[in-house]
Amino acid sequence: ETGVTQTPRHLVMGMTNKKSLKCEQHLGHNAMYWYKQSAKKPLELMFVYSLEERVENNSVPSRFSPECPNSSHLFLHLHTLQPEDSALYLCASSQVGDSGELFFGEGSRLTVL
Amino acid sequence: AQSVTQPDIHITVSEGASLELRCNYSYGATPYLFWYVQSPGQGLQLLLKYFSGDTLVQGIKGFEAEFKRSQSSFNLRKPSVHWSDAAEYFCAVGAAGNTPLVFGKGTRLSVIA
Numbered sequence: 001e002t003g004v005t006q007t008p009r010h011l012v013m014g015m016t017n018k019k020s021l022k023c024e025q026h027l028g029h030n031a032m033y034w035y036k037q038s039a040k041k042p043l044e045l046m047f048v049y050s051l052e053e054r055v056e057n058n059s060v061p062s063r064f065s066p067e068c069p070n071s072s073h074l075f076l077h078l079h080t081l082q083p084e085d086s087a088l089y090l091c092a093s094s095q096v097g098d099s100g101e102l103f104f105g106e107g108s109r110l111t112v113l
Numbered sequence: 114a115q116s117v118t119q120p121d122i123h124i125t126v127s128e129g130a131s132l133e134l135r136c137n138y139s140y141g142a143t144p145y146l147f148w149y150v151q152s153p154g155q156g157l158q159l160l161l162k163y164f165s166g167d168t169l170v171q172g173i174k175g176f177e178a179e180f181k182r183s184q185s186s187f188n189l190r191k192p193s194v195h196w197s198d199a200a201e202y203f204c205a206v207g208a209a210g211n212t213p214l215v216f217g218k219g220t221r222l223s224v225i226a
Contacts (some may be wrong), residue, residue, distance in 0.1 A: 004156075016174040033213065042218040043203070056213065088158055099164055100207030101216050104156035 004024050005034050006091050006105035015081060021108045023074040023091030032074040033102065034066060035090040043090075050096055059094060081112045115140045115206050119217035126194050127225055131199065134189040134220050136204030144186040145207040147214065148178055152200045160202075174198070199224045 004025045013019050025032065034046040048056035049068040063085075065077040074091055090110050092102040122127040126132055145164050149157040159174025163203040168180040172178055178189045187204060201221050 006156075021138070043216045045213055050212055092157075097209075099115045099162070099214060101145075101159065101162060101213055102157070102205075103145065104149075104158070104184065107154070109154065 002080050004091055004093055004105035006089075006108050006110060009106065010111075012107045012111045012113065013042055013081065014080065015083070017081075018079045020078065021076040021110070022090055023076075025072055025074075025091075025093040025103070027093055027095075029083070029093035029095045029103070031094045031096050032068060032071070032072045033092040033094070034074065034076050035092065036087050037090055037107070047076075057064055080109070081110075083112050084092075086110055087111045091097040115208065115212075115215040116143070116154060117206050117208045117215055117217035119220050121200075121220045122218070125223040125225060128196050129193050132189075132194045132198070132222070133189045134184070134202050134204075134222070136187045136189065136217060138151050138187065138204070138206040139185065140206055140208065141187055142208065143182075145209070146178075146180060147205040147207065148172065148187070148189050149203045149205065149216075150174075151203065151219075153201050160189070166220065168201050186214075194224055196226070198222060198223045 007022045031050045036044040046060045047066040067075040088107045090107045091105040118137045136156040147162045151157045160176050163170050163180045201219045203219045204217040207214045
């Protein structure tokens with residue numbers, strides 16, 4: 001596989017469920033990102049991991065919990081979500097020290113009932 | 114701080130007509146500039162990028178963009194639009210180092226027959 005792969009592509013969950021989104025990059029990059037994209041809202045940067053350490057957390061509610069076990073994998077653990085958390089969640093990767101060019105996955109469409 | 118403005122939220126053009134999407138940025142030094150395209154429910158795909166050198170850059174799918182330092186602009190152009198170009202277009206600015214890209218709010222392009 002090449003590029004950035006996200007699973008699942010679609011997820012429906014209740015407010016009391018626990019689920020996880022997975023992202024895997026095959027580009028040899030050392031930084032990974034989670035973005036949230038809601039309807040009619042700009043892209044929101046949620047988390048940044050650089051060299052497997054979290055370097056940015058833009059005031060994201062604690063019901064979203066990221067995990068980066070290695071430079072190729074990134075998870076977003078979801079717990080007790082709200083309907084307003086329904087969105088497209090995009091994963092991206094880049095190479096630290098380069099231009100900042102991001103390589104995106106196809107996204108995981110999350111619906112919270 | 115870096116910022117990006119895409120003044121047009123939604124543009125409609127006829128198939129075969131020319132297209133120009135506007136992007137203005139704010140950044141103190143020479144920026145790294147990007148245009149991404151996003152089809153519905155998909156991730157973002159890089160169209161083109163500017164780092165230095167020739168201010169007119171060519172991208173994929175017949176798109177080009179011109180960097181104008183005096184106007185702090187990086188407008189995207191295409192001489193003849195195809196129906197498949199209907200999508201959301203995002204301009205982004207970055208810098209060397211670990212700073213995440215800053216995205217504009219996007220311009221939605223509709224193409225009519």
